Amino acid sequence: MKLLNYVQDGGYRLGIHTDSGVVNVAGAAAASSQAELAGLNIHQAVSGGAAVLDKLLSLAGFVTGNPDNSHLLLDESGLIFGPAVTNPGKILCVGLNYRKHAEETGSAIPQTPILFSKFNNALAGHLEDVPLPAVSQQVDYEAELAIVIGRTASNVSKEDALDYVFGYCCANDLSARDLQFKTQQWLLGKTCDKFAPVGPYLVTAGEVREPNNLRISCSVNGVVRQSSNTSDMIFHCDEIISYASQHMTLEPGDIILTGTPEGVVLGYPPEKQVYLQAGDVVTIEIEKLGSLTNMMTAY
Known part of the structure; x- marks a missing residue:
């Protein structure tokens, strides 16, 4: 199942992507007398586990299986994504966390996962503009597979780790390199406003079934810059979660961005490094997960 958030009346609404359109969960819940789903948001869906997923699947079938319910389907092209x-x-x-990416940047292969963080101000949706910080001249793209945790996980084993995953999505770990390397802490260059688009x-x-065998790519203005497979990860998804x-x-609802493959601007020779500019359109595509697109804008 593919869930999404869209903006309506100043807030986020939950939708279900189907081949026929996007199911308006609140409207479908009211029409099918499932009042408990009418106000459901993405975090309640994630934390609700299999029981809520079964209800959402049934709701999607209720809408798509009956032509009389077509008014409960939204045209995805007209939505503002969250x-x-x-x-x-x-x-x-x-x-x-990708072997070839470590090699292209001249970095040693990590012996344990290198963890850092972003904050919620960095979140952005599909097709949302991303302002380039005025204090940076070196903003880079990073195509990444994002894990979304579905169950409370503490000291879990590698063997059990994927049981704690709700789902996956495309992400762009945008990075202001000149800010990132000002200090030993990468945070400043990583969590600028809207520097973590996730979706659609x-x-x-x-x-998804097997997260460590997915094609992953990034294009800028239609030109492919990154093309790899999540199998090139040094630490696979189960190892990352366990660690x-x-x-x-x-x-539930925590996001883990699992690293980027080779092809980032930072990996080019200095004379060939052309960082993102206002007007550039960046698309992250991951097999089974769809395409995430954002335009860079002047701050």
Whole structure:
């Protein structure tokens, strides 16, 4: 199942992506006399587990299976998307987690996951403009697979780790390199406003099945800059979740960005480095998860 958030009347509304259109969850819940779903938001869907997912699946069938319910379907092209997850307790990121990316930047292969964080101000939705900070001249793209945690996870084993995943989505770990490397802490260059677009969909784990065998790419103005597979990760999704949960409790709705493949601007020779400019359109595409597009704008 593919869930999404869209903006309506100044707030986020939950939708279900289908081949026929986007199911308006609140409207469909009212029409099907399932009042308990009418006010459901993405975090309640994530924390509700299989029971809520079954109800949402039934709701989608109720709408798409009956032509009389077509008024409950929204045209996706007319929606304003919100972030796939709107208020995570934590946004964790993994640095240098693709072997070829570590090599292109001249970095040693990490022996343990390199964790850092972003804050909620960095979240952005599909097709949302991203302002380039006035204090930076070196904003870089980073295509990433995002994990969304579905169950409280503390000190979980690698073998059980994927059982704690609700789903996955595309992400762009935008990075202001000149700010990132001002100090040993990367935070300043990582969590500028709207520097973590996630979406367009949150795809449930059962639909993705194997997160470490997905094609992943990034294009800028239609030109492919990154093209790889999540199998090139140094630390796979189960290892990352297990490792993080040994150091902090992961909660439903937490997001983990799992690293980026080779092809970022930072990996080019200095004379060939052309960082993102206002007007550039960046698209992240991951197999089974869809395409996430954002335009860079002047601050």
